Amino acid sequence: MSPVTIANAVLALLLVFAPAFWLASRRALHSSTPTRWIHRLLVALWGVAVLTYATLFTLGHGLVVRTTLAAATPISDSSLAAEFVVQLTAALTTAAVTLAVYATLVPAIRDVQEIDLPMRTALRSLGRYALALSVLFAAVLALLIRALAEGGPTVYWLLLLGAMVALALANPVLAHVFRDTREPTPAERERLRERCDRSGLSASSIVILDDMPETAEIHVYGVPSRRQLFVTERVLEAFDDETLDAIFAVHAGKRRAHYRGYAVYSLLGYLALGVGVLLFGSGTLVTLFILLVVVLALPTLWAARRAFYRADDYAAAVVGRDELVRALEYAAEEQNLELVDGGRWVVFKSRPPLGRRLARLRKKSTRSEEIASSPS
Structure with missing residues (x-):
């Protein structure tokens, strides 16, 4: 052509x-x-x-x-x-x-x-x-x-594995490359440090994203000992300390529950394995891989959703379930997010819809109140 x-x-x-x-x-x-x-x-x-x-x-x-x-x-x-x-x-x-x-x-x-x-x-x-x-x-x-x-299959697999590990470790560096960033002011740093300590979120450094001032974004990248917290200026302006405590606690809970491992790294694993099978495998191996994905995909997504629910439970234990619900509703309103349940299509999601998360938290809160008010 x-x-x-x-x-x-x-x-x-x-x-x-x-x-x-x-x-x-x-x-x-x-x-x-x-x-x-x-x-x-x-x-x-x-x-x-x-x-x-x-x-x-x-x-x-x-x-x-x-x-x-x-x-x-x-x-x-x-x-x-x-x-x-x-x-x-x-x-x-x-x-x-x-x-x-x-x-x-x-x-x-x-x-x-x-x-x-x-x-x-x-x-x-x-x-x-x-x-x-x-x-x-x-x-x-x-x-x-x-x-x-x-180099053949061996070199390919080693290089692919090295690339995946390098990308996982380089997340904070890539965030600096992809986005406009600045150092927080002393007041911003002190406030965010206090919120991290209150919520149990471990971060070795704090970075302000200043390329999209109208959006509220919070990201945590890096390995456990070198995690970096990235927030936009809108987060500092629109969210009060209690809201930040609750949302930071959810991020801390996601790491404690290994949500990223279920939702992201498992997907990368399937992708890498699939590419390798298509390049080096026979028709039988390709068929086996497709069957493997069919069998394991839904349980993996289920495990990711359970990890997110455990993150919500951790945050509720830190800041209180009612405060967490209030913070999530406020954050959704600030970002014009719709509180949808997801319906039966939720089985194909790694992250439960916010409406379903809130309904679950409210149900747990009601159940706790009923238990507390019942005669002993």
């Missing part, structure tokens, strides 16, 4: 997705649950990215880039550098298409969240994230592809 054909295909994807997402966002604003539909559209952006990336390589993007490199530079078309350029150009093109589609959602996000979100600010924030992610993705994938071509 020629570069013109590839460019036309990418343009066609953009001309299809951009109007479709804009129309969907307009319809979402008139639905009874606009926040939920906007969230689904944001998740669907990953589908746009995957389809764009797949289209590029289906039409011969790799061959075009390697041929161009071989003709214009001394870089061998089978070298690691050439593979990195192939993956990076594909990732950057994919990011550009995804950003353009995301831009059609910004007005709806602004209306639903009732925030002042200039288009330039939104695209700058997501664009920086997309650029850093593109470079990281291209580097890791280029290494894996060359390892597969030159």
